[in-house]
Amino acid sequence: MTQQELAKLHNLATDIRIGALTCVHSASSGHPGGSLSIADLLAYLYFRELRIDPKNPRDPDRDRLVLSKGHTCPALYAALAYRGYFDPKLLNTFRHVDSILQGHPDMKHIPGVDMSAGSLGQGVSAACGMALAAKIDHKDYRVYAIMGDGEQEEGEVWEAAMFAAHHKLNNLCVIVDFNGLQIDGKITEVLNPTPLDEKYRAFGFNVISINGHDFQEMERAFAAAKESDKPTMILAKCVKGKGVSFMEDRYEWHGTAPNDEQYTAAVRELNDARM
């Protein structure tokens, strides 16, 4: 990737971060920490990786992305808006009555959302179903699912992992946002799901660990995932609240909306860091 391409992705991720904060601020409700955490991953996926066409959001041959950690949909909505699925002005209606932008992803009403999700553990199972459908139909589309690290405490995640490996869904790539925090505190203190790499390897996955804010590592990981004969799990080390200094690595920002002053300061800091 050239420096120019890297800068472009960084600035798109900044758009996504500001868009996500705009959602949460406009609603005075939502999940900023985990949204900022996955903004770089979403920028890479939606602007470089996924085979998609915003003009044809239901194309049967498209790649799919399921946001299994659905509470961080402010970042997903911002990515979809800036990718051209809908007007970014809608981000200001997040969680408002009559808005299409529901508090958790809603595939029925939001263009580009491939699966309704939010109840943790279920999205990854649905992604398995989509990957299985591709295998049945001999289609080459790929399915991506983004999960949280706290989400790994859900038993269904491991049911899905067994299923994916057993049915050889190598067209499935799950990404775990490994930021180490969940609502009640550190994942290692709430109910420790680690070591995730060893567990997924034991479940039959191709496991790749990356820095979830490094686009070049993403490029290598997603390319390697396509070469695997197993389903892939990308363990993305991320920083919750990434890009906004007073939110970084603080679980208190899991589900708290910024006030006007905090929102303005956050947007200024993000804009100042543009390339």
Next chain:
Amino acid sequence: MKLKKVYELGQKIATREAYGNALKEFGAEYPLVVLDADLSKSTKTSVFQKEFPDRHFNCGIAESNMIAVAAGLAAAGKIPFASSFAMFAAGRAFEQVRNSVGYPHLNVKIGATHAGITVGEDGATHQCNEDLALMRVIPGMTVINPSDAAEARAAVLAAIRHDGPCYLRFGRLAVPVIHDEDDYEFVLGRGETLCESENDQVTIVATGIMVEPALAAQKLLVSEGVSARVVNIHTIKPLDEELIARAARETGAIVTAEEHSVIGGLGSAVAEAVCACRPVPVLRVGVQDTFGCSGPAKELLSVFGLDADAIVQKALAAIRLK
């Protein structure tokens, strides 16, 4: 729609058998994908598996994942049938059905077998008397409870042709075929009046395997000088409210009969409809507010008051309340 005859009138066969046969019968024409949770020989999806091994997937003993996998298959254009015992399909995986199937209104069909107390010897942990209540409360869910093999077969086809989530309830116990397929048309959401006259004093509204004892009760009531109407409600949701309202209006008393808790199932649905249009006495035959127990299925039916005699007693009581 009418189907070419497969089942003989009076033939004893469990609705789960008809389910497996129907999957195989319609699997050639429709892009069905069948999921099971390590119970394929019991749910009879193994019949489909034998014919279409490439479209049958075992999910192992992991029903929650199975239901959400079915949601993903439906989102990708398939018509998935996900099967397990009613206890696990509707019970354990309730929230997956609600959030991953119901909320996005995906085209998932849940084929739940071993419903009700006629599971028999396995006892209370496996006897699901709550599934109709659980599924009925999910917005947009179609809930079907066939009374015999002929109806089960037609219900599977109707579910395939219906675009949206469906819950189909099947039983383990062999029950007589009461519909003549040469002269039977299954219409989703439409109740079936099995016998009526102008002088009916009470209507027995039955579902599933209780339709046959309802017909027997009607004959017993004749010998008591009572004329009863018998209505078969195979589609619990959407309920044929018009037919129920007409029964309330014309006969003035209703008895419901189901192999399910008296809370939340057919009895509740009928009572809700009757209250809203023409309040008349509604008495409910079903499993009272209690768990089941082990025993041979047929014995359990009489132990739990799920037979023609119980329906007769409730019918007479309902008439007295008029």
